[in-house]
Amino acid sequence: MSEPLQIPFAFPGRAALAGRKISVLAGDVGGTKTNLAWYDASQAEITLIRQNTFHSSAFGSCLDMLKEFLQQGQPEAVPDRICLGVAGPVVQGSVEVTNLPWKLDEEEIRQATGVKAVTLLNDLEVTAYGLAGLGPDGLLDIRVGNPHPDGNMAILAPGTGLGEAGLFWDGSCYHPFATEGGHADFSPRSDLDLELYQFLGAKYPVVSWEKVIAGPGIHDLFSFLLEKRKRTAPAWLSEALKKEDPSAVISQSALEEKDATCQETMQVYVRLLARESANLVLKLKATGGLFLGGGIPPKISSLLQFNVFYDNFLDCDRMQHLLKNIPIRIILSDKTALLGAAWHGAYGGVGN
Numbered sequence: 001m002s003e004p005l006q007i008p009f010a011f012p013g014r015a016a017l018a019g020r021k022i023s024v025l026a027g028d029v030g031g032t033k034t035n036l037a038w039y040d041a042s043q044a045e046i047t048l049i050r051q052n053t054f055h056s057s058a059f060g061s062c063l064d065m066l067k068e069f070l071q072q073g074q075p076e077a078v079p080d081r082i083c084l085g086v087a088g089p090v091v092q093g094s095v096e097v098t099n100l101p102w103k104l105d106e107e108e109i110r111q112a113t114g115v116k117a118v119t120l121l122n123d124l125e126v127t128a129y130g131l132a133g134l135g136p137d138g139l140l141d142i143r144v145g146n147p148h149p150d151g152n153m154a155i156l157a158p159g160t161g162l163g164e165a166g167l168f169w170d171g172s173c174y175h176p177f178a179t180e181g182g183h184a185d186f187s188p189r190s191d192l193d194l195e196l197y198q199f200l201g202a203k204y205p206v207v208s209w210e211k212v213i214a215g216p217g218i219h220d221l222f223s224f225l226l227e228k229r230k231r232t233a234p235a236w237l238s239e240a241l242k243k244e245d246p247s248a249v250i251s252q253s254a255l256e257e258k259d260a261t262c263q264e265t266m267q268v269y270v271r272l273l274a275r276e277s278a279n280l281v282l283k284l285k286a287t288g289g290l291f292l293g294g295g296i297p298p299k300i301s302s303l304l305q306f307n308v309f310y311d312n313f314l315d316c317d318r319m320q321h322l323l324k325n326i327p328i329r330i331i332l333s334d335k336t337a338l339l340g341a342a343w344h345g346a347y348g349g350v351g352n
Helices: 062-072 104-112 123-133 191-201 209-213 215-229 235-242 244-257 260-284 307-315 336-347
Strands: 021-029 035-041 045-054 079-087 095-097 103-105 117-122 139-143 152-160 162-169 175-176 289-292 328-331
Touching: 021 062, 021 123, 021 336, 035 062, 035 336, 045 062, 045 162, 045 336, 062 104, 062 307, 079 123, 079 336, 095 117, 103 104, 104 117, 117 123, 123 152, 123 162, 123 175, 123 336, 162 209, 162 235, 191 209, 191 260, 209 215, 209 260, 215 244, 215 260, 235 244, 244 260, 260 289, 260 307, 289 336
Parallel strands: 021 079, 079 117, 152 289, 289 328
Antiparallel strands: 021 035, 035 045, 095 103, 139 328, 152 162, 162 175
16 A cells, blocks of 8 residues: 655635535536535534435436435435536536436525535546545555656546546645546547447547446447457356446456456556556656556456556656656545535635
8 A cells, every 4th residue: 555645736715714614515527427525624623423325316406306305304404515526527517427317507506505614626626636635545556667856746536437647746736627538539549449440439429548448348348349359248247247347347357367258358448448548647747757547446456556557557658768757656545536625615725
């Protein structure tokens, strides 16, 4: 495990909480599940009071879910602030969830809840803020590296979708910012990559990096390799793929070395994950470090510690000397985005 992070974040609202305590309803709104929590915050600390996880598709809107969460506590209690990380691009206080038919709007939430201080942020942006609250058990070192103390940082998070974000160093502290880089075009390099591109191109109008290394991409990659290798999945695997999340079944079968195609799938997946990780680091000049978050990296952490990931991470155009110094860490805690929403809600500078 790594040592606790000591990242100086820009939290302009922290000083204003001197001698005060406020409550924050924090959320991590995703296409598959949503984590909501009530925190109490003072200038010195943030304390979790209660939390719950909801299946996002079970609700018609995020507002319905917020109301359900509040009813589960003390129905008359209203938080001082609401801060939600949302899987989608936030523009002028509004966002459409990328993998869910929801639209969230700060003003609509204010009107419905009576809470004046409402902030919506991209889910990777709040994941970055969540690094402020992680302890040593929340991270796993892949490479220690030799980070620049004043270098930018990058976060890449494959899960239901593919999130990418950065942390910009201003000379004294870090400022997280969102991107939608996961929707940039997939860039094939090898002959196998080109065949994969053609396979995915017959299925999707645009083959983005999200289509390749987000969760559903594992199943597509497995299907591609079955077709290319002219193989048939064994009966037990075919049955499991029908009953459970197919990408999870494939990755777990690879980890347990139960099926050759599953193992090859994850070898190719790890290679492509490494390539896009390097792309993001180079574009952001993230000499301060790379964090791998989302739902997939913690589950396949053993695969990411083999040379197939690191060798392909270094396999770039003339910038190996830069990439060799980059620390790489896996974010193990699945509540990092939730924690980041709480920290930004408490100290981000918007509120009463």
